[in-house]
Amino acid sequence: MSYTALYRKFRPTAFEDVKGQDHIIMTLQNQIRADRIGHAYLFCGTRGTGKTTVAKIFAKAVNCEHPVDGSPCGECEMCKSIAAGTSMNVIEIDAASNNGVDNIREIREEVTYRPTEGRYKVYIIDEVHMLSIGAFNALLKTLEEPPDYVIFILATTEVHKIPITILSRCQHYDFKRISIETITDRMKELMDTEHVDVEDKALRYIAKAADGSMRDALSLLDQCIAFYMGQKLTYDNVLEVLGAVDTDVFSKLLRKTIERDVAGVLDIVEELVMQGRELTQLAADFTWYLRNLLLVKTSDNIEDVLDVSTENMRQLQEEAQMIETDVLLRYIRIFSELSGQLRYATQKRVMLEVALIKLCTPAMETDQDSLLDRIRAVEEKVEKGFEAAANAGERVIYVNGDGGPAGYPGEGGDGQSAVRKKPELPNAIPEDVQEVVRNFRSIADEASGMVRTYLKRARLSLGGDNRLLIVLPDSLAASVVGREDHVQEIEGLIENKIGKKVDVEVRYVEEGRHFEDTFVDIAKNINMEITVED
Numbered sequence: 082m083s084y085t086a087l088y089r090k091f092r093p094t095a096f097e098d099v100k101g102q103d104h105i106i107m108t109l110q111n112q113i114r115a116d117r118i119g120h121a122y123l124f125c126g127t128r129g130t131g132k133t134t135v136a137k138i139f140a141k142a143v144n145c146e147h148p149v150d151g152s153p154c155g156e157c158e159m160c161k162s163i164a165a166g167t168s169m170n171v172i173e174i175d176a177a178s179n180n181g182v183d184n185i186r187e188i189r190e191e192v193t194y195r196p197t198e199g200r201y202k203v204y205i206i207d208e209v210h211m212l213s214i215g216a217f218n219a220l221l222k223t224l225e226e227p228p229d230y231v232i233f234i235l236a237t238t239e240v241h242k243i244p245i246t247i248l249s250r251c252q253h254y255d256f257k258r259i260s261i262e263t264i265t266d267r268m269k270e271l272m273d274t275e276h277v278d279v280e281d282k283a284l285r286y287i288a289k290a291a292d293g294s295m296r297d298a299l300s301l302l303d304q305c306i307a308f309y310m311g312q313k314l315t316y317d318n319v320l321e322v323l324g325a326v327d328t329d330v331f332s333k334l335l336r337k338t339i340e341r342d343v344a345g346v347l348d349i350v351e352e353l354v355m356q357g358r359e360l361t362q363l364a365a366d367f368t369w370y371l372r373n374l375l376l377v378k379t380s381d382n383i384e385d386v387l388d389v390s391t392e393n394m395r396q397l398q399e400e401a402q403m404i405e406t407d408v409l410l411r412y413i414r415i416f417s418e419l420s421g422q423l424r425y426a427t428q429k430r431v432m433l434e435v436a437l438i439k440l441c442t443p444a445m446e447t448d449q450d451s452l453l454d455r456i457r458a459v460e461e462k463v464e465k466g467f468e469a470a471a472n473a474g475e476r477v478i479y480v481n482g483d484g485g486p487a488g489y490p491g492e493g494g495d496g497q498s499a500v501r502k503k504p505e506l507p508n509a510i511p512e513d514v515q516e517v518v519r520n521f522r523s524i525a526d527e528a529s530g531m532v533r534t535y536l537k538r539a540r541l542s543l544g545g546d547n548r549l550l551i552v553l554p555d556s557l558a559a560s561v562v563g564r565e566d567h568v569q570e571i572e573g574l575i576e577n578k579i580g581k582k583v584d585v586e587v588r589y590v591e592e593g594r595h596f597e598d599t600f601v602d603i604a605k606n607i608n609m610e611i612t613v614e615d
């Protein structure tokens with residue numbers, strides 16, 4: 082008996098079975114219902130998100146003799162012949178292997194003939210970004226004046242490689258990565274149909290590993306089932322097949338790291354390498370573990386959000402007590418950088434070890450940073466020394482100069498900072514922004530979990546158009562706080578607090594530089610004004 086891969090066997094044949102692309106399905110069905118079908122569509126999105134599957138269902142729907150509410154009936158002759166791949170109306174072209182001008186010219190000649198049955202000839206061009214320039218130009222001619230019985234569906238994973246002239250003639254649909262939840266549910270459904278006994282936790286792990294691709298998820302599942310044919314597929318089995326590591330190992334690794342036990346940490350790496358674990362996957366999973374730990378540390382009632390067992394939860398809570406948020410953020414930063422580098426690295430083990438040693442010995446990292454800093458400071462002095470000295474009198478705020486106000490409280494008259502050139506102080510800080518700055522701590526306290534944590538380390542400055550700049554110590558923090566919904570949240574909190582709207586922009590301090598090198602510290606300035614009034 083031949084075996085059909087799950088992905089083929091359960092490839093959706095109706096719109097209802099396509100998971101995670103509801104916005105696209107709805108639009109397409111509406112077009113079919115209203116008989117307002119376009120002549121060129123562009124489907125883009127990562128692999129395994131359903132682009133060609135939806136294209137085929139669409140091809141069936143437009144040709145179906147009795148479409149039901151925008152979906153193909155699946156019963157009529159047209160539906161059947163398209164499903165069997167025998168219809169002349171649906172032409173699939175893989176642009177990866179047919180990327181020349183001649184291939185497209187062939188299509189242009191064919192296009193001139195009306196379909197002998199059904200309403201539309203549908204050309205599905207997969208991986209369309211692989212076409213040569215000449216081929217794109219040939220295609221463009223057809224797209225400019227397509228016969229009314231022709232539909233082009235172009236599919237691609239790399240939309241930025243498509244010429245703008247082609248893009249502007251297509252309706253554009255973005256296929257999203259499919260959520261872990263949706264993938265898990267779909268696999269659960271299929272495993273029930275197949276009568277395969279699987280642990281939920283195992284499916285969730287596979288869904289997570291598939292990174293938004295349903296096709297990848299089903300292939301991984303296939304692999305795991307084949308390995309444990311006839312047995313219950315457990316979480317441990319899945320880890321084994323995929324070369325992944327159990328959370329217990331991460332817990333051990335983390336505890337050794339917190340203890341700064343370099344030898345102990347390297348022993349664990351040795352053990353994992355001997356077991357043949359995939360180190361790229363390991364780094365990604367450990368980052369995920371740290372992320373969970375951060376959530377546990379910074380939020381209350383996180384149990385429902387995190388998908389971990391009760392015993393793992395207890396473990397995480399215990400570890401959350403053992404580590405400071407700052408340190409944890411540093412761990413996550415180092416490991417997310419590592420994950421990116423490992424993908425293309427040949428010396429994976431060395432890189433992993435170096436990253437772990439970095440975690441264990443913060444002094445090493447700080448040393449390097451401070452060294453770089455000192456070099457930079459010297460460079461700046463050489464480059465701008467004269468200029469800064471000449472202008473020093475004007476920047477009374479920063480210098481303990483004659484006639485100006487004294488230095489900031491707490492600055493301690495640091496002689497070095499007086500010489501270094503500072504960014505310009507704005508002439509006036511708008512009243513609204515001042516009010517936000519004075520209330521910023523209490524505004525930050527009201528922010529949601531992660532944002533609140535990051536805002537504790539934020540400094541404030543003034544941007545163009547009198548925006549409030551929230552400056553974070555690194556790009557990771559800035560990418561979280563700077564997310565559109567988080568910025569909106571902060572702006573909302575500000576409006577609640579002071580009753581006025583202040584625009585917020587999130588920035589970060591470049592690595593190896595100090596906040597004061599790039600930004601004016603308006604908090605200091607405002608505090609000082611208050612002191613003066615006293």
Ligand SMILES: [Zn+2]
Nearest residue numbers: 145154157160
């Ligand atoms: Zn039909």
